[in-house]
Amino acid sequence: MTDEATAFVPGHLTGFFSAHPDADPSAAGSRGAGVTLSHGVDVRVERGGHGGHPALVTLNGDPVAIDAVAGVRDALDATDAAVTAETPLPLGAGFGVSGALALGAAYGINAAYERRRGENDLVSIAHCAEVEAGTGLGDVVAQARGGLPIRLDPGDPDHGRLDGIPAAPRVEYVTFGSVSTEAVLSGDTTRLTAAGERALADLRGEPTPSRLVELSRRFAREADLLTDRVADAIGSVREGGDDATMAMLGDTVFGFGTALSDAGYDPEACGVHPAGATLRARDGGSRHTRAGDDE
Amino acid sequence: MTDEATAFVPGHLTGFFSAHPDADPSAAGSRGAGVTLSHGVDVRVERGGHGGHPALVTLNGDPVAIDAVAGVRDALDATDAAVTAETPLPLGAGFGVSGALALGAAYGINAAYERRRGENDLVSIAHCAEVEAGTGLGDVVAQARGGLPIRLDPGDPDHGRLDGIPAAPRVEYVTFGSVSTEAVLSGDTTRLTAAGERALADLRGEPTPSRLVELSRRFAREADLLTDRVADAIGSVREGGDDATMAMLGDTVFGFGTALSDAGYDPEACGVHPAGATLRARDGGSRHTRAGDDE
Structure with a gap:
């Protein structure tokens, strides 16, 4: 019997x-x-x-408290689940790390504790835990889908429809520091939401990577969320004829192709992840050997 | 400018x-x-x-007519699109090859002809073309999702909700020959549909790989679709204490882990594909360099 499981969850800008x-x-x-x-x-x-605090996980070797993980442990009746995570991504800089921890914990607990839930249930549990913790609103459903997700409606898989941009560009990013998601989401979001709705309507008319960056940059300016360092970086990239924008919410700039390296930055680079959260094959592979109660 | 694009579409049992x-x-x-x-x-x-027949594609070097591809070329106004495909999977044996050709053609045409459609649109176009050709009902939406898809509702992404089994087992399969999807779907499907609805309700209560195989085997028997060779193979696998079932619709048996090799067969083996259809990165990657009409 498996009593451990590992899930991979993509970062989300x-x-x-x-x-x-x-x-x-x-x-x-x-x-x-x-x-x-x-x-x-x-x-x-x-x-x-x-046996510690229900929010505690070990992230890159250090203990950190992620409230959304406490919600997942509770929802799946696994308060004694040890959660250990490794990532090259920074926490609090707009990469959806807290959402990834919640979603990965849900997939991992489901496998290790044989909870026999479906994927939509697990995504819903992680989404609700993240919303209740106040640390994110849309990362979890995006991270469960993969690709370049367009979130057409708010909410978990029973509520929210998704679409995607059919492309797989190279991604470059540079992180200057953190922005508090909680602080922005707990403030007045009227202006932000109006700008976001305009960007979504325009993207649906032309769902391409370049349009995503352009509309995101317009959103960051209209919602008054641009940090000085991100604004400087975007300016440098645009002087060279390319485009970049800000990660919501972090002091992070990102673009496609070689947008940031061409502008003289030394960015991290990766690809678009084609899939959503997945159990590592070793765990899934071992599961077939159980089962088979006969008809 | 890119005038060609390649998409990968997973097979679907x-x-x-x-x-x-x-x-x-x-x-x-x-x-x-x-x-x-x-x-x-x-x-x-x-x-x-x-310039040939609108259904013609080149599959593993040979010209074949796939009616669903004609529908996709027509819907995306690309009747002169040359479609060339390579696959290790047999056609007509229950692997969703016609659905993969339709969906891959939709993704490829969208990129090569810069049609700027979203993923849901492309999936809908391929799904409708496959339904109208009579060659499949659910492969396309499953192949756009990846994983172990559960199709909760019929129809394209605007109509059909999906769920998934959170696992990634090794897959083994042996193909003995073809079964005509058109012949089965154009006949009386009342009994088949009742059996399928029962299997779906039961799988939702316990969405695991082993339960999927068990309920699929029950479905094949209740719907009276088992071929002699598949029935023999399933018998051999079950004698060894493991389980296997039939691909709908093909003279093909499949199971997880080492179900078929342990029973003495020499199966093909592969993994569950974690993602749905995706453009090969080269094409997607090149797309960012276009665009950027300024605000």
């Missing part, structure tokens, strides 16, 4: 979004669009052994 | 299904569940040069 609060967390969320990354988070779950 | 015809092909389709495969179809589209 949000380009633009609108906020849609709701008393029901499964219906709350955001609309918008972004980029899932081949850089992501490996989340390993071991059955038993965790 | 349907385990069980129910048929839901509708005068509107976007609402028509099937419910059911199956397995997408890392063995799939590479579909290359070149702009211009095709």
Whole structure:
């Protein structure tokens, strides 16, 4: 019997979004669009052994508190699940790391504890935990899909339809620091949401990578979210005739192809991740040997 | 400017299904569940040069007529698109090769002809073309999703919700020959559909790989679709304590792990494909350099 499992969850850069609060967390969320990354988070779950705070996980060797993980442990009745994660992505810089930890914990617990839930259930559990923690609105559903996700409706898989941009560009990004998602989402989001709705309507008319960057840049300016360092970087990239935009929400600039390296930056580079969150094959592969209660 | 593009579309083994015809092909389709495969179809589209029958494609070097591809060429106004495909999978044996050709042609034409459609649009076009050709009901939407897809509703992405089994088992399969999808779908599907609905309800209660195989095997027997050779193979596998079932619709047996090799067969083996149809990165990657009409 397997008592551990590892899931990979892609990072997610949000380009633009609108906020849609709701008393029901499964219906709350955001609309918008972004980029899932081949850089992501490996989340390993071991059955038993965790006796600390329900939000605690080990991230790149250090203990950190991720409130959304506490919600997932609770929803799947696995408060003793040990969660250990490794990632090259920074926390709090707009890469959806907290969403990835929540979603990876849900997939890992489901396998290690044989909870026999379907993927939509697991995504819903992680989405609701992230919404209730106030750390994100749309990362989890995007990270469950992969590609270049367009979130047409807010909410979990029972509420929110998704679409995608059919392309797989190279991605470059540079992180200067953190922006507090909680602080932005708990403030007045009226202007932000109006700008996000405009960007979504325009992207649906022309769902291409270059249009995503252009509309995201317009959104960042209209929502007044641009940091000085990101604004400088975007200016440098555009002087060279290319384009870049800001990750929502982090002090992070990203673009496609060689947008940032051509402008003299030394960016991290990765690909678009074609798939959503997945169990590592070793765990899934071992599952077939159980089962088979006869008809 | 890119005038060619290549898409990869995973193969799809349907385990069980129910048929839901509708005068509107976007609402028509099937419910059911199956397995997408890392063995799939590479579909290359070149702009211009095709002057033959609108259904003709080159498959593993040979000209074949795939009616669904004619529908895709027509819907995307690209009747001169040359479509060349390579696959290790047999045609007509239950692997969704015709659906893969339709979906890959849609993705490839969209990129090579700069049609700027979103993924849902492309999936809908391929789904409708496949339904109208009578060669499949649910392969296209499953192949656009990847994983172990559960089709909760019939129809294209605007109509049909999907779920998935969170696992990634190794897959083994042996093909003995063809079964005509058109002949089965054009006959009385009442009994088949009742059996498929029962299997779906039961799988939703326990969405695991082993339950998928078990319920698919029950479906094949209840729907009276088992071929002699598949029935023999399933018998051999079950004598050894493992399980296997039939691909819908083909004279093909499949199982997870080492189910078929342990029973003495010499199966093909592959993995579950974690992603749906995707453009090969070269094409997607080149797209960012276009565009950027300024605000």
